Amino acid sequence: QKEVEQDPGPLSVPEGAIVSLNCTYSNSAFQYFMWYRQYSRKGPELLMYTYSSGNKEDGRFTAQVDKSSKYISLFIRDSQPSDSATYLCASHTGGFKTIFGAGTRLFVKA
Amino acid sequence: ETGVTQSPTHLIKTRGQQVTLRCSSQSGHNTVSWYQQALGQGPQFIFQYYREEENGRGNFPPRFSGLQFPNYSSELNVNALELDDSALYLCASTAGTWTGELFFGEGSRLTVL
Numbered sequence: 001q002k003e004v005e006q007d008p009g010p011l012s013v014p015e016g017a018i019v020s021l022n023c024t025y026s027n028s029a030f031q032y033f034m035w036y037r038q039y040s041r042k043g044p045e046l047l048m049y050t051y052s053s054g055n056k057e058d059g060r061f062t063a064q065v066d067k068s069s070k071y072i073s074l075f076i077r078d079s080q081p082s083d084s085a086t087y088l089c090a091s092h093t094g095g096f097k098t099i100f101g102a103g104t105r106l107f108v109k110a
Numbered sequence: 111e112t113g114v115t116q117s118p119t120h121l122i123k124t125r126g127q128q129v130t131l132r133c134s135s136q137s138g139h140n141t142v143s144w145y146q147q148a149l150g151q152g153p154q155f156i157f158q159y160y161r162e163e164e165n166g167r168g169n170f171p172p173r174f175s176g177l178q179f180p181n182y183s184s185e186l187n188v189n190a191l192e193l194d195d196s197a198l199y200l201c202a203s204t205a206g207t208w209t210g211e212l213f214f215g216e217g218s219r220l221t222v223l
Binding site for chain 1 (some may be wrong): 133141143145150151153154155158165166170200202207208210212213214215216217
């Protein structure tokens with residue numbers, strides 16, 4: 001079993017839709033949860049960063065962590081074609097190694 | 111502020127050869143981590159270098175090795191290349207060993223034939 005599981009998609013939505021991206025994890029020691037965005041032929045860039053359970057909002061993006069169910073979510077409101085990318089969820093325990101999910105490919109159609 | 115830069119961007123090798131990939135860390139960052147990203151997969155941690163020493167290693171064989179230099183730049187060396195080594199190799203730098211936020215370069219895409 002992978003430590004972080006993520007549906008690879010692809011997920012295709014019309015412009016303006018609300019997008020929900022989800023991951024599950026198995027390691028109870030994970031304390032830090034991240035979402036990275038990776039455009040084609042680019043390196044990942046950090047989008048959202050949360051500690052422990054709860055919600056965090058940044059503009060059109062909301063990250064949720066439910067440690068009781070080991071569930072990580074990212075919501076994108078009013079999705080734009082420029083949001084088309086691969087979204088990687090990631091976790092770590094506070095050490096040197098970040099564990100990534102496989103990534104979900106998102107396509108937002110104009 | 112200069113970001114993370116990697117070279118070369120693309121390269122093709124044959125099975126059994128050796129390859130060296132290079133990374134310059136972001137200004138002010140003293141720690142470099144290397145990740146392997148196979149097609150359709152997320153990045154997998156190879157190792158981290160801090161103060162020119164390997165600080166942690168993932169589940170990769172010894173033929174994957176690295177160096178960090180006094181200016182914090184780094185190299186990833188892979189010996190005896192195998193077909194499964196074909197991947198995007200990502201370098202990430204951080205200020206310190208705690209990987210709060212990884213700042214990635216654009217990667218080196220290695221194809222092994």
